[in-house]
Amino acid sequence: MKAIKYRGNNLYLENAPIERITKKVITPFYLYSLKQIKDNFNYFRNSFKQTNPLICFSVKSNPNLTILKNLKKLGSGTDVVSIGELQIALKAGIDPKKIVFSGVGKTTEELDYAITKDILLINAESENEVNEITKIAKRKKCIVKIGLRLNPNIDAKTIKKISTGGKSDKFGISLEHCLDIFKKNINNSNISIEALSVHIGSQIKEIIPFQKTLNLIDKFIQKLKENKINIKYLDLGGGMAIPYSDTEKKFNLKKYASMVYQFNKKHKFKIIFEPGRYLSANSALLVTKVIYIKSIHDRNFVILDAAMNDLMRPALYGARHEIVPVQKIKSKFNKKIEFVGPICESTDKFLTYTNYPKLNQGDFVCFTNVGAYGRSLSSNYNIRPLPAEIAVYKNSYRVIRPRQKLQDLIK
Numbered sequence: 001m002k003a004i005k006y007r008g009n010n011l012y013l014e015n016a017p018i019e020r021i022t023k024k025v026i027t028p029f030y031l032y033s034l035k036q037i038k039d040n041f042n043y044f045r046n047s048f049k050q051t052n053p054l055i056c057f058s059v060k061s062n063p064n065l066t067i068l069k070n071l072k073k074l075g076s077g078t079d080v081v082s083i084g085e086l087q088i089a090l091k092a093g094i095d096p097k098k099i100v101f102s103g104v105g106k107t108t109e110e111l112d113y114a115i116t117k118d119i120l121l122i123n124a125e126s127e128n129e130v131n132e133i134t135k136i137a138k139r140k141k142c143i144v145k146i147g148l149r150l151n152p153n154i155d156a157k158t159i160k161k162i163s164t165g166g167k168s169d170k171f172g173i174s175l176e177h178c179l180d181i182f183k184k185n186i187n188n189s190n191i192s193i194e195a196l197s198v199h200i201g202s203q204i205k206e207i208i209p210f211q212k213t214l215n216l217i218d219k220f221i222q223k224l225k226e227n228k229i230n231i232k233y234l235d236l237g238g239g240m241a242i243p244y245s246d247t248e249k250k251f252n253l254k255k256y257a258s259m260v261y262q263f264n265k266k267h268k269f270k271i272i273f274e275p276g277r278y279l280s281a282n283s284a285l286l287v288t289k290v291i292y293i294k295s296i297h298d299r300n301f302v303i304l305d306a307a308m309n310d311l312m313r314p315a316l317y318g319a320r321h322e323i324v325p326v327q328k329i330k331s332k333f334n335k336k337i338e339f340v341g342p343i344c345e346s347t348d349k350f351l352t353y354t355n356y357p358k359l360n361q362g363d364f365v366c367f368t369n370v371g372a373y374g375r376s377l378s379s380n381y382n383i384r385p386l387p388a389e390i391a392v393y394k395n396s397y398r399v400i401r402p403r404q405k406l407q408d409l410i411k
Helices: 018-022 034-047 065-073 083-091 108-116 127-140 175-184 208-226 253-267 277-283 313-317
Strands: 004-007 010-013 029-033 054-058 077-080 099-101 121-124 144-149 191-197 233-235 270-273 284-296 299-304 323-325 336-340 349-353 364-367 388-393 396-401
Touching (some): 018 029, 018 284, 018 364, 034 065, 034 253, 034 277, 034 388, 065 083, 065 396, 077 083, 083 108, 108 121, 108 127, 127 144, 127 191, 175 208, 191 208, 208 253, 277 284
Parallel strands (some): 029 388, 054 077, 054 270, 077 099, 099 121, 299 336
Antiparallel strands (some): 029 284, 284 364, 336 349, 388 396
């Protein structure tokens, strides 16, 4: 994680010493570098500058209002999947014409609200949804711009639980059915199908699945043209991986950008991307305190005050977040150690190490790369308050979302 480094024995995020923050903020808490998010956004935009896409940050990855406001200043739009995400995007000042509404189960209330706010696109994921949008548009006497999400039946070569483009996944519409919906709605006076959308999964490390997707889209577009159907937008979703450790290979974003550019020279669509993890994951730490250390059989259990409800990804799909001490320690544990949380579940565990620095009760450690699907997946399991979110500003910090109050949960 680029934004952290030791100075002497102290771990810093940007120019802020983390230990100083632990003296004033209750752990666990999320600690962000807004500069890193800005750098990530600019790198993404510059990589695709020949294509000039609309970048719609995936709000589900991190719905913090301050982060959304900062992205808005950079020119970002948003991809939303609920009425709550749409409302917070609008509250952050995101231009409605830069908002795309995705998701398989949009309710009538959500569709009505999105249509009222006149957002750029609603990406429909079934014929039933297209029919529901048509009903609402008729009632409102308006024309609604929509996209259709294609299920390309492509293996994203990622974790099964975050794969979204295979035939057994709930997302999108099959090729044949998608073409049929386009044809059925050519003369629909209440909807205008202006986009094709595809998103095959998350944390995709290889280029090949994206290349296969573009090849399939190219053939599908040809079928649309044969039926005199033209679209304006192509939403390629997100899914580009980030390295969660120094040993993981970095996704070749510039190679992917070149592929998209070559593809779009032929079609000249307005390209939309929906990155979430790629923009926010490496911007944050989860800072936590060692409550106890106990030895059982062949290992030491390091029990933290952060739990699976604060960081769900390891328990949910075996995700790995490296853990680093806030203070450098020279001596090492003589046993294998396992970092665990205080929740009464056997899955409330994080990582196992050998030769780890010898921590003591009361020391602080940080989970790295938790800026995406970290706080956004947190819960109140075991009636535990949601952690605070803190942003570093130069050598200082400020609270960008306070810790939830316990009394608000005891009602």
